[in-house]
Amino acid sequence: MPVTATPAPRSNPTARTHEVSNQAPPLVGHDVADDPVLLEGIAREGAQWYEADLHRVGRLAGSEEVQRWAEQANRCEPELRTHDRYGNRIDEVEFHPAYHHLLDVAVREGLAGAPWADPRPGAHVARAAGFMVWTTAEAGHGCPVSMTYAIVPALRATPELAALYEPLLTSRDYDPGLRAPAAKRGLLAGMGMTEKQGGTDVRANTTTATEHADGTWRLRGHKWFTSAPMNDLFLVLAQAPGGLSCFLVPRVLPDGSRNTFRIQRLKDKLGNRSNASSEPEFDDTIAWLVGAEGHGVRTIIDMVTMTRLDCVLGSASGTRAALAQAAHHVRHRSVFDRKLIDQPLMRNVIADLGVESEAASTLALRLAGAVDRSRRGDTHERAFLRTAIAVAKYWVCKRQPAAVVEALECLGGNGYDEASGLPRLYRDAPLNGIWEGSGNVQALDVLRTLHREPESLAAFAAEIDAASGADSRLDTAWRALRDELVPTRDLEPQARRLAESMALVLQGSLLVRHAPTAVADAFCASRLTPERGLTFGTLPAGLDLAPIPDRLPGRTD
Template identity: 80%
Template structure:
């Protein structure tokens, strides 16, 4: 007689039972995060809370996480010609990428904040940008550039009148068509060239004025992301000097502008986003701002994209922390959950301090940007110096923090299925994009030399916490002595900007974070014998207080 065995009765089947593994981190509200919500409230966008939770539930859902995975696994593909041999210079994306773009543009993360008159609109946008970064940062490159182009385009009111209503739209329309025939536009920028890189004044792309008042560009750009965007701000050498130009992919009459894509960059990370090398050859363009003032014009765009770098790095750090904390809450070793093991509590607690400092600073900058564009001169001055400080430090810390969070998962963190390798590959990007560490450190020196009001605003921000913590007071006193621009200032610029960032973060946390967080930050970053790795907080640290602040 034949019998039927139970499914797991065979001895080898026992090896396939899965135990002591965390469940997938899905089905939760990513916006259910005290640090994020408190910052949004503090910076004037509490009215956006309900919408943030809606987006947070989407970001934490299984479907959206699948979009993120697919958009990175199926990378953009360049098609230079159609089947008949005509140049088309188009990039094809996986449908998942378009789902992500539609979500972000629809949530107002592109240019919509510029058309929103409510105080805190740019803070609301920043918080949404951070949520979508935790999901998939690559697609946010074109979103960020579209947001940033608006203040630069306003240097030419006629162009702004034509394009700004479409750049501030919440409608995403893929594909190349005449701009006026679309319900929403995306913008990009083309600054660097292979022979100059950061030194844009060494650019060789030329611009010549045509009889109809437009200009014609000829040259080659080295790193132009999102080549399927509709419009680009491009730097080129005009007779009057380096100037800024608006280059549409499709001309007003529907004809294709010359925008030959030589190749797509094979990047370390940021795989969902296409970055290209375009060639201009009699390419039609419109002058933006004054001739010879190209850097001054486009710097308004660069300032806003640098803000997004800070937001993105803070969010990337927080996403890695969330994965590490989730794993530690569910994984048991040596008879106890990882989250209850003293040394792991030190590591996770230290990462949480780093993350809260980054998030708090990022949202403070977003609040300053919001108030500056509404006419607050003091906030504009603060933003000038603090953006460079935040861009340098928060972006510099992200790779180390993500690597430590990945290690919390052990071998599982090195497996692509965990999502941690993608976070790790993305981590160095914001430190490079829109100016590497050296560029921002030297920018700090320029601000100190040319715009003393920015130091006054920075000083006021720090001294708002005066007397609240002796370690912070001592660090600020030491920093003030270093802010004198001596002959060796360029040599010590990194040390200077690092200390400025830590003192600024300390001031923000002392004023706005729980005592456990502020005390741990000041004790480990501003005072004492700080270890070089995460997980070196001193005995006596309120770890329970730190772990209460962890994201879901």
């Protein structure tokens, strides 16, 4: 007869296969504003009075509830409703409540138009720092916030329109829904510049404007990228008899009737999924002229300048958010019996990312300080901004995707998982480099400014010269660059390289003057010498990296 084997006794069942060890805890419940780079920056740029509020916003941004809002707003994307149940055209976009929660906080905290009504020195710096901290949680809702901030100086080209709408654009009340503007507690604004046949070349726009006897205009045409279509007011470029002009288009007219604003579709975008971007069609759409007829670009350029500032702020924030996740992970994760942060090569990578983030944030806050001072009459700061904003927009936004993907890699497979939040940061990263003019546009704007406004180059040079003699590598890089900045030369083929060099020497000057020696030394050694590495984690030997991790965001202790 066959022999039946007796199985060995089974051990007591356990759940040990599901025990979790050597994983970083969630980065939640922390103060996003607990960052020496930001705190030193607001003090240096004249907004130290905002520190307590910045910490309050930072604690909210780091909370579990707000992180849940961010995920919900991106997973439950906006939906277009062109008609109601009866067939009436309504052209509305529905958002998840989380999106409204995020916007409510942003407006309430003064991150939209409020600084223009705040007489305190440093108001724009405070707003910039708050914007960087709050959009760390979620970037998409920052678009309508930025455009509302940016429309105010442009609208002032027509004082009667500014008098009517500015008090509501600077309000701290978020009041969603399409109603007559005067019946609302606060307004949000947007812009419609580009068209499918022209893109950056707005002078090729075909939208037309016809004046009526009552002083209003009628627009007819189709815009290609108009974000946040549920905002209340839009600045729009259209061809008037006198040339390309700027117009104010309300979604709802003063009498409460809907203006013609047909949303043809929402864009299916790579990232920025919480924010709706649309193609509106104008057909006998009522508008008001802003600025002089034929001076549309000149009128709207103030809005473009401010939105470019927010591109820099947003990219600095996105870089910082990714770094916070990476720094948090390597502080907790162990490999080969040592924390990742103590592994020499990983320490080099994290330190390099920290230097990149500090350079971006320091430059962003310097620009905000220049905006604040120029708005109070400082002509030198205004001249500095004309070059520095395009330079910073080009470089900081260009560096964000590389920094985010390096931070993602620090988490390995965990960083590639949607649950980490880093894939969303990575999808969002290219946007600021495209919005308000891609890299080529910024680089060419730099050349145009250098050619037409020598006082702007002088102001830029004065900023670099303020660090003269402090670091020989910076001095050498600046001398070489100055020899190339000759407006009479044909520099267009080299425009990107020059914009990059200008950004690096500007960041170097700021860090040499304001950052700890270890940070400035690492920056100059790795960014201002011919031997600079092409990837993160290639900081040269001999640098003192020990102090840098203490300046990284993402601490929960």
